[in-house]
Amino acid sequence: MKHWKDKTVPATTQQVLESTTCDLCGEIIPTRCLPDATDVEVVATRVFHDRDGGGNGTKLQYDICMVCFISTLVPFMESKGANRDWQEWDY
Numbered sequence: 001m002k003h004w005k006d007k008t009v010p011a012t013t014q015q016v017l018e019s020t021t022c023d024l025c026g027e028i029i030p031t032r033c034l035p036d037a038t039d040v041e042v043v044a045t046r047v048f049h050d051r052d053g054g055g056n057g058t059k060l061q062y063d064i065c066m067v068c069f070i071s072t073l074v075p076f077m078e079s080k081g082a083n084r085d086w087q088e089w090d091y
Contacts, residue, residue, distance in 0.1 A: 001063055022065040024072060029065050040069040 005018040020029045042064060047057035064073060074084065 020063050022068055023062045024064055024068040027065055029063060040064040040066060040073075042073075 001021050001023050002017055003019045003021065004015040007014050007016045020031075021027060022029055040063075042062040044060045045057060046059075047055060049055040078084070
């Protein structure tokens with residue numbers, strides 16, 4: 001869950017991201033090196049297009065810390081028959 005705060009900028013007020021908490025355990029997810037980085041963000045998006053060029057959609061999003069992802073979500077997915085596909089990289 002993303003938590004926002006109001007930030008006063010000369011002549012205006014903006015909402016800026018204050019912190020992100022895990023939607024399962026409630027702990028604050030520390031940002032790494034990027035300002036909007038979280039450990040795991042699970043997003044499911046469904047989009048519908050019509051022939052007139054319009055459309056609509058829905059988006060379901062969870063912010064999950066790595067501990068809850070590994071200890072809760074991965075075992076649940078595997079219990080439902082999902083196969084994991086780990087990919088590692090360096091940059």
